[in-house]
Amino acid sequence: MSEPARVLHARLHLLDRQVVRESDDRLLCKVDDLEVRPGDRPYVTAILSGPLALGPRLGGLPGWLMTETDRLFRGEERPGPYRIEMSAVTEIGSAVRVAGHRQDLALERWLTRNVVSRIPGAAGTQEQDAPDDGGREAPENALRVRERREDRPGTMRLAGLLGRTVRGPSGEVAGNTVDVRLVQDGPLLAEVQQAFRPAGLLIARRRAGRLFGYERGPGLWRPSLLGALVRRMHGEIRYAEWDQIESYDDEEITLRVAWDRLRTTADL
Amino acid sequence: MKRLVGVTLGILTAFGGFVDIGDLVANAVVGSRFGMSLAWVVVVGIIGICVFAEMSGRIAAVSQRPVFDLVRERMGPRAGLVNLGASFFINVLTLAAEIGGAALALELVTGLNYLLWVPPVALVAWLVMWRVKFDTMERVFGLAGLALVVFLVALWQLGPDWGALTTQLVRPPQDEGVPTYLYYAIALLGGAMTPYEVFFFSSGGVEEKWTRKDLVTARANVFVGFPLGGVLSLTIAACAATVFMPVAAEPDSLGQMVLPVAEGLGRIGLGVVILGVFAATFGATLETALSSGYSLSQYFGWQWGKYVAPGRAARFHVTVLASVIVATALILTTIDPIKVTEYSLVFSAAALPLTYLPVLMIANDPDYMGEKVNGRFSNLLGSFYMVLLLVVALAAIPLMLATKAGQ
Amino acid sequence: MISQARPALLALLTSLLLSACVSPAWDDHDYALKAGKTAESAVSAVRFARSAVAYRERITGPYAEVLLTEAVQDLSSVNDQFGGVQPPSDASDRIRDEVLRLTEKAESEVEDLLIQARRDGVKDPATALRDLDRLASELSDFAEKHR
Numbered sequence: 001m002s003e004p005a006r007v008l009h010a011r012l013h014l015l016d017r018q019v020v021r022e023s024d025d026r027l028l029c030k031v032d033d034l035e036v037r038p039g040d041r042p043y044v045t046a047i048l049s050g051p052l053a054l055g056p057r058l059g060g061l062p063g064w065l066m067t068e069t070d071r072l073f074r075g076e077e078r079p080g081p082y083r084i085e086m087s088a089v090t091e092i093g094s095a096v097r098v099a100g101h102r103q104d105l106a107l108e109r110w111l112t113r114n115v116v117s118r119i120p121g122a123a124g125t126q127e128q129d130a131p132d133d134g135g136r137e138a139p140e141n142a143l144r145v146r147e148r149r150e151d152r153p154g155t156m157r158l159a160g161l162l163g164r165t166v167r168g169p170s171g172e173v174a175g176n177t178v179d180v181r182l183v184q185d186g187p188l189l190a191e192v193q194q195a196f197r198p199a200g201l202l203i204a205r206r207r208a209g210r211l212f213g214y215e216r217g218p219g220l221w222r223p224s225l226l227g228a229l230v231r232r233m234h235g236e237i238r239y240a241e242w243d244q245i246e247s248y249d250d251e252e253i254t255l256r257v258a259w260d261r262l263r264t265t266a267d268l
Numbered sequence: 269m270k271r272l273v274g275v276t277l278g279i280l281t282a283f284g285g286f287v288d289i290g291d292l293v294a295n296a297v298v299g300s301r302f303g304m305s306l307a308w309v310v311v312v313g314i315i316g317i318c319v320f321a322e323m324s325g326r327i328a329a330v331s332q333r334p335v336f337d338l339v340r341e342r343m344g345p346r347a348g349l350v351n352l353g354a355s356f357f358i359n360v361l362t363l364a365a366e367i368g369g370a371a372l373a374l375e376l377v378t379g380l381n382y383l384l385w386v387p388p389v390a391l392v393a394w395l396v397m398w399r400v401k402f403d404t405m406e407r408v409f410g411l412a413g414l415a416l417v418v419f420l421v422a423l424w425q426l427g428p429d430w431g432a433l434t435t436q437l438v439r440p441p442q443d444e445g446v447p448t449y450l451y452y453a454i455a456l457l458g459g460a461m462t463p464y465e466v467f468f469f470s471s472g473g474v475e476e477k478w479t480r481k482d483l484v485t486a487r488a489n490v491f492v493g494f495p496l497g498g499v500l501s502l503t504i505a506a507c508a509a510t511v512f513m514p515v516a517a518e519p520d521s522l523g524q525m526v527l528p529v530a531e532g533l534g535r536i537g538l539g540v541v542i543l544g545v546f547a548a549t550f551g552a553t554l555e556t557a558l559s560s561g562y563s564l565s566q567y568f569g570w571q572w573g574k575y576v577a578p579g580r581a582a583r584f585h586v587t588v589l590a591s592v593i594v595a596t597a598l599i600l601t602t603i604d605p606i607k608v609t610e611y612s613l614v615f616s617a618a619a620l621p622l623t624y625l626p627v628l629m630i631a632n633d634p635d636y637m638g639e640k641v642n643g644r645f646s647n648l649l650g651s652f653y654m655v656l657l658l659v660v661a662l663a664a665i666p667l668m669l670a671t672k673a674g675q
Numbered sequence: 676m677i678s679q680a681r682p683a684l685l686a687l688l689t690s691l692l693l694s695a696c697v698s699p700a701w702d703d704h705d706y707a708l709k710a711g712k713t714a715e716s717a718v719s720a721v722r723f724a725r726s727a728v729a730y731r732e733r734i735t736g737p738y739a740e741v742l743l744t745e746a747v748q749d750l751s752s753v754n755d756q757f758g759g760v761q762p763p764s765d766a767s768d769r770i771r772d773e774v775l776r777l778t779e780k781a782e783s784e785v786e787d788l789l790i791q792a793r794r795d796g797v798k799d800p801a802t803a804l805r806d807l808d809r810l811a812s813e814l815s816d817f818a819e820k821h822r
Contacts (some may be wrong), residue, residue, distance in 0.1 A: 011344075013635070015344075016340050016341045016344065016345060016348075017341055018333070018337055018569055019569065026571055026576075026580075027569060027570065027571040027572065028569070028571075029568075029569040029570075030340065030568065030569030032345075049569070054345060054568075057345050058345050058346060058349060059346075062349060093331075093635075094331035094332070094333050094635075094636050095331075095332070095333070104571070107583060108570065108571070108582050108583050111582035111583055111586050112579060112582040115582065115586055116578065116579055116582040116585055116586065117579060119398070119578075121398060121399055121578070122578050122579040123577040123578060123579055124576065124577025124578060124579030124580040125579030125580075125582075126579070209344075210342075210343070210344055212342055212629055213342075213629065213633060220632070220633070220634070222632045222641075222642070222647055223628065223632060223642070223647035223648075223650060223651045224647075224651075225651045225654075226625075226628065226629065226651065226654070375737075375741060376737065376738050376741055377735075377737060377738075378737055379736070379737030379740050379741065443822075512722075515722050515811075516715070516718055516719065516722070516815060517718070517719045517722035517723060518716075518719045519723075520749075521745050523738065523741045523742055523745055524723055524742070524745065527723070527726055527742070530730060530733060530734045530738065531726070531730055531733070534733040534734070535733060535734060535735055538733075538734055538735060538738060539735075
């Protein structure tokens with residue numbers, strides 16, 4: 001490989017960003033979650049969006065209300081979240097840009113058809129998106145059929161790795177996961193780009209929510225008051241490589257090695 | 269004139285914060301009870317809103333991301349939802365008050381009860397948001413709001429005792445309690461820095477398709493609009509301190525607060541001030557209604573904005589329409605519009621830190637900003653205001669309870 | 676989170692709005708303070724009514740009417756609120772009579788002016804101004820005594 005693979009922090013750089021359609025700059029949705037295909041070398045397969053992706057992340061009553069309302073109106077047997085293949089992603093910056101003629105989410109289409117187009121002066125409702133015309137490569141087309149299903153068998157959601165308790169090899173609590181480091185050196189997606197692969201976990205000693213990007217190098221600890229405060233709240237932050245993970249489930253993550261032997265974030 | 273047209277977004281935004289219906293009356297109340305002794309709070313508010321509006325405008329110009337995108341992205345879905353709930357609640361309450369305020373201005377002209385004016389005002393406001401182009405909208409109502417400058421003329425015409433006004437700056441009246449004084453300080457600061465200002469300002473920047481090249485425009489909007497709004501709010505207080513304070517009159521309505529202009533300048537002044545009040549409250553109606561659409565859409569990632577045809581942003585326009593309907597219904601219950609804003613002001617103080625924290629963080633993030641990250645000075649001020657806003661947020665509700673909302 | 680916070684917020688708002696209304700008087704001193712506050716509010720309303728008359732040449736008819744209407748509304752709500760407070764003792768009765776005599780007089784006076792203004796302008800502005808001034812100063816003397 002000529003240049004080093006791109007490295008991202010999933011929560012910081014991907015989750016909750018705006019998704020924009022490349023062809024006409026239309027705002028499509030948010031990156032509510034990421035779909036990961038697990039295995040020895042897991043990789044990110046798709047962006048998940050809509051209430052069925054956001055709801056579980058919110059948790060509690062609001063999350064439950066969101067998912068149940070969506071299920072109620074969908075009327076499908078096993079509805080799943082809105083899904084965008086990672087191979088369609090063309091740029092990850094302050095927004096995530098995707099290629100193709102992806103349709104809007106169902107609520108937008110329904111409101112355009114049944115409410116907005118009945119108000120006098122509603123220009124633009126005719127430009128309603130044509131359904132995906134299959135103009136893209138075959139693999140995406142083949143997957144499109146399954147787009148609306150509950151989580152595809154044998155996949156997991158990336159947000160499931162965040163905020164989990166981490167235990168060391170002898171069962172002692174080591175900390176909490178605060179972010180997932182992604183490296184773009186996974187398998188080739190749709191023959192156009194390499195997939196992002198979860199390469200390891202950022203673990204904070206204390207449970208204190210998000211890192212707001214202050215896990216990155218000291219050059220980015222500004223304003224200094226805020227940076228110092230956030231890092232203090234989290235205690236020490238260390239990095240566990242993917243192959244240092246013994247096992248993970250919905251509750252806990254167990255490491256193969258003790259906390260002391262994990263890398264510090266300073267040498268990332 | 270051309271320069272002035274370029275900064276109408278800043279003017280419209282700032283007037284919605286400093287001289288909307290609640291603040292028009294609150295400034296007059298403060299002037300009549302405390303003289304100019306709370307002027308320093310307005311100055312603190314002007315600097316604070318300038319610091320954060322400048323950051324949000326710069327972020328919008330460089331990355332095309334408006335403020336609620338940043339809230340969701342940096343604070344995450346849960347804290348973002350808390351902020352969304354609080355801001356949306358405040359927005360709709362304030363929207364109701366502003367519709368009532370514009371209707372009250374029409375009552376002053378026609379003598380017809382304001383409740384009769386509420387439905388037409390709401391309908392026209394919605395039509396403007398539905399059909400009129402964003403820059404036409406901001407120009408018309410931003411420039412018309414400038415009519416409020418008549419307060420400055422009136423103050424000069426009233427010939428106040430400038431020496432007395434200056435002494436008041438550092439000497440609060442003895443007969444008011446300290447908690448009441450602090451309560452009004454928080455209300456003024458909350459009014460100056462209400463979150464919907466940055467929602468509207470940064471989204472407006474995106475609507476106007478700002479890019480890196482427009483950074484100068486963005487700055488000009490901030491540094492003309494907000495200080496102008498602040499100066500007007502100080503002038504209103506000074507007018508009230510001149511006319512009402514000596515006779516122990518305390519204004520509590522729109523009609524009473526414009527009295528100094530009528531006394532100083534007669535019928536013409538009265539006409540101009542009512543026009544200004546109408547433009548400012550109507551502008552604030554647009555600002556709060558659109559902000560409710562902006563914040564909800566940006567949290568969920570929906571297509572928003574008036575830069576696409578109305579039929580292309582269905583969820584956004586349905587949100588705006590629904591907010592207008594709910595707010596109209598609320599104000600038609602004959603609830604006092606000015607009372608409504610007094611309460612929503614204090615609640616907005618509680619929502620302030622959650623809005624400005626992500627703005628400060630992202631203005632420092634080179635992934636977004638490249639070389640346009642905050643300088644040392646912005647960060648110093650930004651950090652200071654974060655601490656201040658946190659204190660304000662914690663003190664707001666206890667003080668409100670202790671003083672029975674400043675009675 | 677938010678769905679639980681909403682009802683709490685509403686409850687808080689309602690309780691605040693209620694607490695802003697007049698609460699019962701606990702003793703004579705408290706009652707006198709309330710009487711003083713009442714007189715203060717009445718002074719403010721009378722002053723605005725006075726301005727409406729004094730500047731009638733410089734302002735428009737609808738605006739003068741709005742000012743007078745608001746003054747009447749303020750005075751009548753002041754009377755209603757204070758009239759509804761139970762005086763705790765005989766001594767308080769005297770205070771009650773004194774302040775209500777003034778505020779009720781103010782209310783009827785301003786009401787008269789409003790009726791005249793709606794018809795064809797205030798008939799005798801000079802006398803009206805004198806009366807309002809006297810009322811205002813009596814009221815503010817009373818407020819000064821009971822604070």
